[in-house]
Amino acid sequence: MEIKVLTIKEDILGANETKARENQDRLDKHGILTINIMSSPGAGKTSLILQTINRLKPETRVAVIEGDVASQVDAEKVHQQGVPIIQINIPGGCHLDANMIENALNNLPLEELDLLLIENVGNLICPAEFDLGEHKRVILASTPEGDDKPYKYPLMFTEADVVLVNKLDLMPHLDFQINHFCEGVTGLNPAVKIFPVSCKTGEGLEQWFSWLLDQIKEKKA
Amino acid sequence: MEIKVLTIKEDILGANETKARENQDRLDKHGILTINIMSSPGAGKTSLILQTINRLKPETRVAVIEGDVASQVDAEKVHQQGVPIIQINIPGGCHLDANMIENALNNLPLEELDLLLIENVGNLICPAEFDLGEHKRVILASTPEGDDKPYKYPLMFTEADVVLVNKLDLMPHLDFQINHFCEGVTGLNPAVKIFPVSCKTGEGLEQWFSWLLDQIKEKKA
Secondary structure, eight states, X not given: OHHHHHHHHHHHHHHXXXXXXXXXXXXXXXXXXXXXXXXXXXXXXXXXXHHHHHHHTTTSOEEEEEEESSOOHHHXXXXXXXXXXEEEEOTTOOSOOHHHHHHHHTTSOGGXXXXXXXXXXXXXXXXXXXXXXXXXXXXXXXXXXXXXXXHHSHHHHHTOSEEEEEOGGGGGGSOOOHHHHHHHHHHHOTTOEEEEOOTTTOTTHHHHHHHHHHHHHHHHO | OHHHHHXXXXXXXXXXXXXXXXXXXXXXXXXXXXXXXXXXTTSSHHHHHHHHHHHXXXXXXXXXXXXXXXXXXXXHHHHTTTOOEEEEEOTTOOSOOHHHHHHHHTTSOGGGOSEEEEEOOSOSSGGGGOOOSOSEEXXXXXXXXXXXXXXXXHHHHHTOSEEEEEOGGGGGGSXXXXXXXXXXXXXXXXXXXXXXXXXXXXTTHHHHHHHHHHHHHHHHO
């Protein structure tokens, strides 16, 4: 039975890959930089998105896709910022896939966007296996989760373009060794950019905004 | 293709259920209370296990099964406590299943144990779907993850016997509303026990130890 499962899973991943490429072509045609944001539950993805919208709009036209097992808690916070938002609820699911993103794109004003932020389901494992058609993958780690996460969840960190280390403001109360964390990440992925930040105090976020604005410019060029 | 996947998945869950019952029968025959501990990455499962071993041994004979995607970081910490330990690594996997536990049981001295602690893979979604044969399910939430977790990951909390709220020591630095969290949990699961604790300072752990010792006594009776 286990071999059957693997076969089916390969089919799913293959079909997902095809759909992801279609999504990316469509986003490219509209010049929309698309970022897939992944993390553990409660690492601060929604706070990062709210900070990013606040800093970048109105010059940058942003939309958001929110992936959750249940609830619209995060989508409601983002909705208050007045940007287009699509909530995807996946009861029993543990990740977004390219089909879900296609459905969301059908419901977004693509001709009026520069940046699409996708908040994936809070999960450090399964989302890493499913391309959505994004241009960049961002992992949001957080200091209270501990500095051993890249060693314990390697795939997620191997495939990241940027790793943000959030909740810097809690560092004085934790045993988090940032050097040990960064060595774990760069050991897997030497080209990755690592930005230590606090989405609560704003510390360090300017380097994230600056990287993001560069990517948007490049996509429009 | 999606319907095929669901069919296969039901078969997996059905086969897992059968194997889980076999595991439980075997554990019952030896009078070993078995606890499945689940949480997000970095909520403090290993710290809880270390504190529990320290408090309960040598009167209680404890063994541990460690589930991880990669690494033996946690198993090495537990190994230093001198208790029997089995590490299960699941590259590409996101949860333990009953077959893996059967293999681990084959390698543990069952006639010499009172308590088996299973540390599941750090993931608030997938592990909830797979019975291992455990007698009780424990969810370890942590304050920096935020008080909205029961609303966003309902299945995990619906099926818990105990919810521990860890990292109480960080509360002064967070916006965590414990009433909002507890209302979310009891709304899904009125019979659940909720113990606020700090595995770092030891605060609140006595009620957890006391609950656990009662369960062990009951299993032996």
